[in-house]
Amino acid sequence: MKKTSDALTPLMQQFWDIKAKYPGMILFFRLGDFYEMFGDDAIKASAALEVVLTQRAGTPMCGVPYHAVNSYIRKLINKGFKAAICEQLEEAGASKGIVKRGVTRVITPGTVLEDTLLESKENNFLMSVIFDETNLTAAFAAADISTGDFFTAQTNIGQIEAEIAKYNPGEIIFSLANIQNKKISAFISKLKKPISEVNDNYFNLDNSKSIIEEVFKTQALKSFGLNQKETIAACGAVLEYIKETQPQSLSIFSQIKVLRNSDFMYLDGVAIKNLELLDSMSTGKSENSLLDVLDSTKTPMGARTIRQWLIKPLLDITKIKNRQTIVSFFIDNAQVRKDLIEKFKSISDIERITARISSGSASPRDITALKDSLIVANEIAAIIKSANALNIDIPENANIIKKISDFIVNEPPAALKDGNVIKNGVHAELDELRKLSTDTKTYISDLEAKERESSGINNLKIGYTSVFGYYIEITKANISLAPKHYIRKQTLTNCERYITEELKTLEEKILSAQEKTLRLESDIFNTLRQDLSLFTPDILKTSQIIAELDIFCGFASNALEYNYCKPEITDDKDLAIEEGRHPVVERILKQGEFVANDISFNQTSRVLILTGPNMSGKSTYLRQTALIAVMAQTGSFVPAKSAKIGLIDRIFTRIGAGDNLAGGESTFMVEMTETANILNQYTDRSLIILDEVGRGTSTYDGMSIAWAIIEYIADASKNANKGSKILFATHYFELTELADKLEGIKNFSVDVKEWNDDVVFLHKIKEGSADKSYGIHVAKIAGLPHEVIQKAYKILTKLEANPVEPGKHSGKDGQIDLFSSVKPQILVELEKLEPDNLSPIEAFNILRQWKEKYK
The missing domain is CATH 3.40.50.300 (P-loop containing nucleotide triphosphate hydrolases)
Structure with a gap:
């Protein structure tokens, strides 16, 4: 729907230039306080988001307010759309011509990081699937960029649907070759999941080996046990897709877990549904499912982990018994269990915070939430250690806690741009700039007093607006007293506003200090965030141990409250x-x-x-x-x-x-x-x-x-x-x-x-x-009507008295005639008999005939 460049305004030309780089995605184009969508994007989005479709110079257009954009993006993602978020990269008026804009994030159903777009108790997997029709095999890889979970497995073609049902991916990627295959395409059409078609090169074996080694920086294929070409290709395709859409998120992954059929009980999608393991069949929600009654977890990580446990019961007796031992410990040690449960309540979503740190999108409050959670994790470790019974080693994470404590204020603002995130004493230049910003009121107050005295205008005021900056305000009655070096800036109904060279110099100094302060704080914070990302493996290990302890305490509580036994x-x-x-x-x-x-x-x-x-x-x-x-x-x-x-x-x-x-x-x-x-x-x-x-x-x-x-x-x-x-x-x-x-x-x-x-x-x-x-x-x-019930009893009595013989008493269409009044043939023959005239041998022969005839 793009118009020719001759007919486009500079703004619309900018939109279409950016849109061309993101085909297949809804482009959210920032215009002031709104994100606007144009052309086909607007037509699709207006229907999906239920917002009004209008026009701009003949081009379809719709928009959503910037402060509510996440709720609208969530709607689109849930309906399988992909979104590219285009922001204004500079303030209006900062340069000549049109405001500079660019895409700052890409969101697809399987590559979501934002907490507001995710379910806290569920993973959001991106899955790749590859088929080998020759050997009747299939392989898949499932990765969650919001938690760092990464699984892969090879299975047969008949079981791949069960694996998809288990992981319930947000998005599945298939190669073009697979999608063009009629049988595979028919299978894909039944999945009812967002599907992304990618170039066959994504699944190329050499390319896959290369990107796996690139991401994990080791002899990953050997160390992870990746020795089947199909699973290697599936993993490579997932990583390549993430690299294209969310490249900064690759660093969250520390390992690939290769799943074997011998590791877990096999449960297909039908069994998961019929047994209501995750969702009730009547409502489609988790209420009144097995997950609902077993999940007593207090942490988001625990809730996601127990969900995985239920669809992947163990086949290793030693591992099962190890879990039972820990549950037994918490049953026998009630105070330890209660103390831990209270601690779990104070722990934030460590996994997803870590993912945002790795991707460079973590906020100041994310960082302090991580610090506070790791402090609680250390308290949990101390409780476990004091019990002296469980061989569970939680990483101490002391360096992480100290680094965050040294740099970030205890109660930072929600956004980095709000300032005052970094503690005083961390950086000398930052402290000086802050002092200048803090002393602004004093400077302005002193200048105001000086100007009142020199001009003789006692009600002279110095003020500030974001549009005009600092100004000197004089009422209409005192305009004649304004000094000659005052430069008129704005005329209002009751007053005039002026500037002076001295005020302008002070303004530049103040605003420069504030701008430098924010820029320096941002640099320090980003460096800290990068440093913290180096600790990702230890943080995720801590998170996993906390999640499992959370589950074990829940299992113990359930066993005690509902009288469960140890199997x-x-x-x-x-x-x-x-x-x-x-x-x-x-x-x-x-x-x-x-x-x-x-x-x-x-x-x-x-x-x-x-x-x-x-x-x-x-x-x-x-x-x-x-x-x-x-x-x-x-x-x-x-x-x-x-x-x-x-x-x-x-x-x-x-x-x-x-x-x-x-x-x-x-x-x-x-x-x-x-x-x-x-x-x-x-x-x-x-x-x-x-x-x-x-x-x-x-x-x-x-x-x-x-x-x-x-x-x-x-x-x-x-x-x-x-x-x-x-x-x-x-x-x-x-x-x-x-x-x-x-x-x-x-x-x-x-x-x-x-x-x-x-x-x-x-x-x-x-x-x-x-x-x-x-x-x-x-x-x-x-609740069937009484008349129907009574009729049914009569018919039942009739049928029980005259049982229908298969294949011998049927209606014209070959179906059993339940309401026929015709007597069974044996009764007709019985009525014709005259027992008094039958000899014993004749009676015996008739019985023998009946036995053969009606057996």
């Missing part, structure tokens, strides 16, 4: 939970209302078929088993009387029904796709949760599929079935027959009591299958 983690494949409880549901109910249940998996009980009515607690029972396993391998204590858990490498879930209309998939297709994913990936250490598989299609198709699945996962000849644990909830009561036919299958049901024509769900799991579904009772509870 026994073993290397076998059995699982036994006594009086287990759902960690979220029990918090929602009143104390003592939740009904605890046992569960046991072993060699004789590997597949548990669970029957019972809706609303009786089946889904709660399924989920609580998986949640207890996740909690246990995170290092937390668990809601149970006792728990023994053989290490679980993967948890798979198929719970609930939902269409994927945008992807052209029906409820049943989604169900089958998820089930296929499970059956193709589970191992002998996996826990599988299957709820109502097969219900998305016709009764007999669904039952047949469910039956075949159970036979498949119960087949003892398959290695994966020798230790896998399967919970299968169903309304197909016919499936319970499998327990009598196949080894390793056990039937369980939810106990129900009938009382005075009503039904009471006891929520207690017992061995054996259910004998009724009580679906009509659930419909009654849901």
Whole structure:
């Protein structure tokens, strides 16, 4: 939409010249007290920000006030846009012609540093993904410039979506070649994340090796264990993108963590969603999720870390037990725990402050907040040391604390430009300039007295405005007394304003001192900030230890308050939970209302078929088993009387029904796709949760599929079935027959009591299958009209008296005719018989025929 240069004003020419350097970004162009957007930027921004779209010389334009710009930028970033912030680089009138402007920061969804644009309890990852279709592999790298976290891993193509779900990146970058691939492009379109297309060179192996070595200044590939070309390329692409958009932020990274499949339990996006690990399925928010009930942290770093722990439970028994040991310590040492929790409340977001220091954007208050937090960290270290039980070494950071204390005043202003940030005594020239600025009032007062005396004008005043500077003001009545050397500057209604050479000289001296003071303070502060950035690794180490201690204290508090037990983690494949409880549901109910249940998996009980009515607690029972396993391998204590858990490498879930209309998939297709994913990936250490598989299609198709699945996962000849644990909830009561036919299958049901024509769900799991579904009772509870309920009972009675035989009594379309009044054929034949006229052998032959006919 750019106009030809002949038609442009100097201002608009400046805008378009700057805009050309930032294609694909919304340019926020500073004009006085507003940021303006022009052309296509204005059209996009006005719609996204819901601000008025106007015109300037025929060019679309919209604007937002400068003091509220961050809230508008946040809206744009959340909607996937990128922004370039163009500031005025000099005061208006400082030079001839148009004010000099330039872009001072670039913000993309995955490269945000500003606290006001970030969620304090969540990481904001920039992720790169690369596919290798030949080997059916994919690799990713995820980096957060606001915390210094940097992970990479190689996986198979089928699991990359799960990794994206875990990290929930703010932005994902793909190579042009990958985006042009039809299959990969179709996959990308389903992600619903801001996507950035980059040149293939970003993923070039040699380029990636080069920038990794450049950023980390060491033999990084070897020291970090980066030995797969795909992960190297993914890491290089992330670093190259950050270098282009936020080059000053590269110094926050001190290491790349290479993740192995053998390090963490595998949880795909479906399991994370169905188990409500991070967000409630009903609201999409963290309230009433596992994270919500486990997160008792007091620091932002702790909140972000526990989120990562929950989606990456450990597979190393030694590490799990180490976490349990620390939690046990804090349970046994209540005073130490309480003292630490109080200290945590005083700690700022050390990680993100450090990131802003590294990027050169930290404010004076950021620096003092870091100092105060490190002082508290030292107090925490002293408490830990006095306990003499935990081998936890928190860096002392004494040099950092001293340097900040020596340079920065205790309560600095919010912005460096406000001045008075650096302490007196730090720099001799700064002290002299400040004295001159401080003595300004005295100089002006002395000059005012001198001019009154020499002119004889007793009400003469010296004042100051930002536009005209210092001036001498004389009322209209005394204008005739003004000395000849006074130079008229401004005429007002009641007075005249003048300047003199002496006043002008004094003004230049004063303003020069103030300007020099701010410039010198800025230089000293920037040098301090650079010096502090050298301590980034130690500061981040301190932050991580504080975050983990914060989590452990929270785990201990939860265990005490909610009666959690310490789970026994073993290397076998059995699982036994006594009086287990759902960690979220029990918090929602009143104390003592939740009904605890046992569960046991072993060699004789590997597949548990669970029957019972809706609303009786089946889904709660399924989920609580998986949640207890996740909690246990995170290092937390668990809601149970006792728990023994053989290490679980993967948890798979198929719970609930939902269409994927945008992807052209029906409820049943989604169900089958998820089930296929499970059956193709589970191992002998996996826990599988299957709820109502097969219900998305016709009764007999669904039952047949469910039956075949159970036979498949119960087949003892398959290695994966020798230790896998399967919970299968169903309304197909016919499936319970499998327990009598196949080894390793056990039937369980939810106990129900009938009382005075009503039904009471006891929520207690017992061995054996259910004998009724009580679906009509659930419909009654849901509020269906009485007439409907009564009709349903009548139909049920009719169906139970005349069971429909699959494949033999159906309507014209092949579906079961539930409301047919035709008698079953066997009854018709029975009515025709005359028993008195039948010989014993004839009766026997008829029975044999029926058995063959109706078996």
